[in-house]
Amino acid sequence: MATPTTTRAAVLTAHGAPLDLQELELPAPAPGAAIVRIACATLCGTDIEIWEGKMSFPGMLPMILGHEMVGEIVAVGEGTHDALGGQLRVGDRIGWSESTCGECFGCVVLRQPVHCSRRGYGFLQRTDVPPFVTSGLADYAYVSPGSAKLKLPDNVKNTWASMAGCAAKTVLRAFDRAGGVRTGSRVAIQGSGALGVFATAVAKISGAAQVITIGAPASRLELATRFGADAVVDIAGGDVVERVMEVTFGHGADHVFDFAGAASVGPEAIGMAARRGTFTIVGSTGLAGDVFPLSAIMGKELTVTGSLNGDISDYARSIEFFAAFADRYPWDDLFSAPVGLAAASEKIASMAHLGEVKAVIDPRLDAAS
Template sequence: MPVPTSTRAAVLVDHGKPLHLTELPLPAEVEPGAALVRVSCATLCGTDVEIWSGKMSFPGMLPMVLGHEMVGEVVAVGPGTRDALGRDVPVGARIGWSESTCGECYGCTVLREPVACSRRGYGFLQRSDVHPYATAGLSEYAYVVPGAAKLLLPEDLPDTWAAMAGCAAKTVLRAFQNVGGVTPGSRVVVQGSGALGLFATAVAHISGAGKVITVGAPASRLTLAGRFGADATVDISLGSDGIVEGVRELTGGHGADLVMDFAGAPSVGREAVAMAAQRGRVVIVGTTGPDSAPLPLGTVMGKELTVVGSLNGDIADYHRAIEFFGAFGERMPWHDLFGTPVGLSAASDRIEAMHRLDEVKAVVDPRLP
């Protein structure tokens, strides 16, 4: 099979507008350590929706190909291409990959934290009009750069689960690790009922929480939260005071031992601190915007709270997410998180559906019409 020199892709040209189906060039040569992959599945993330809508934007980012949770079949490799565990990546292998890191900066070498890399590169941050053009998920073929951490995937792991492991699942698992995990029998509040919040609800339940409370909307997602281990839910239509009061009632007036933000709304920090129990823990994951949000530091001090930030995840978290699905694949209805796969021509419709909260996690298979 000849190596393709171009690829069909759905390109974001203007925020909030339909994606533009077009043909993009591919690099003429596959560099050492790189791979060219035919994408078989891309699962859309909340970040994709925020970029599409313009909520997350910066000068010069467009045009771009969205999608940073994806898997595919290798069609060409450069010399010496190996995965993160040192295994050769052959043509025909199914792989997933994480964002690229430089391996040379302070974050990489001194902190030894890939998430702190000063040149960390996501596929969706690559402009589609400059080399290497197509590095993200909403493209028939994607160029996986040498610095991107790659993983050979288990044969029995569904594409959707493997793709979700590349961002949503690894982000959640890193947050649990950074905050110190779940104390068996403790009370856990998950703020947010999107894909991250629902996955976190399941992880808290599996980890032995005594009571898991999911805060979010709409009602359909709160119902879904129950299927993923939530013992109770609180609808955000109650407003900030009502949310906090609802959690306190559900916890016998004590509040939550662990509060996890996967929502990112301006009121989330204040609510998290208010609903936390004495000496509780709060982990902030979903607050991604540049706007400052008030946090009542007097309450943090008075309750002796521990507040932790957690940023996305790295290749280690990605590997753990894949192993998590392998270990707990039968424990939860994971397939309920995903929509019906569509081709690139319907990707715009699915992004808009996620923006309306009509779909938890859209699935795009670029091989479909």
């Protein structure tokens, strides 16, 4: 097929407004770049917060949402390869991460791409500036030279591989930052969205004796039980700390993970953590949070750790995780039935109202209808 020079895209022009289907220019792929036909984009909580305007900054609009995606290469620039060194060709199915520069303090000295000073998410690309389309809610996307690309194995489904691009790699990195879960330990998961439910499964696979998932609504807590939760705590039911202490027989949780980001997670985490436990903060991206005394951390000798998203190594491990544990849990239950690009606005609004955990957009469905 001829290399596409334009693409249909669902553009966010105003926070909280329906997405605008537009035809946008696609540049020819530069060396190290590729053009990909999107096969699957899974919506993330960050997409919803940007749409709502909770995450916003001057000059970010117009833009295209979607940073968890998978596609097939339809055009490739000279010397384009995947993150593991393999040559990429037309027809390869790939996923890709945000771009990094490889030259700054974070990349070179820290050797932590998540701390790249020029880290570029596809959804931060304005649609009126080249290369225009670098996100998932489009028929085609431009994958920049600095993006770390992964050729995907056949035994990892599109939805799983797409989720690996943010949600799954974020969870796996958080478990690493926490120092791993010791066999037989108690784990409390704050949040019952996609990250919280996936983290519930990861905790159980890691050997936790007891996993408590905290969140709402009831349908998501029921989902968490299918992914390994030994107990669930509905945040609408009263004192969360008291109920966690009750189900852990007064011990508390050896590991507490924040995948919720609510203002109350800090004091609740400190309250429910066991002595010499860990508290790993992942979901608190914007709120200042409720106050709690530092003496409580000192008194319990807690370890408090932050964890920021994930890099290409976390992404690669996420793909390996899904391949290794494909039959362990009903991963497909995390995802809604796929819809075309024209229905993306409806799905975003549904997720904003907790109507589904992980919406799936397949732009090819529009062409087929």
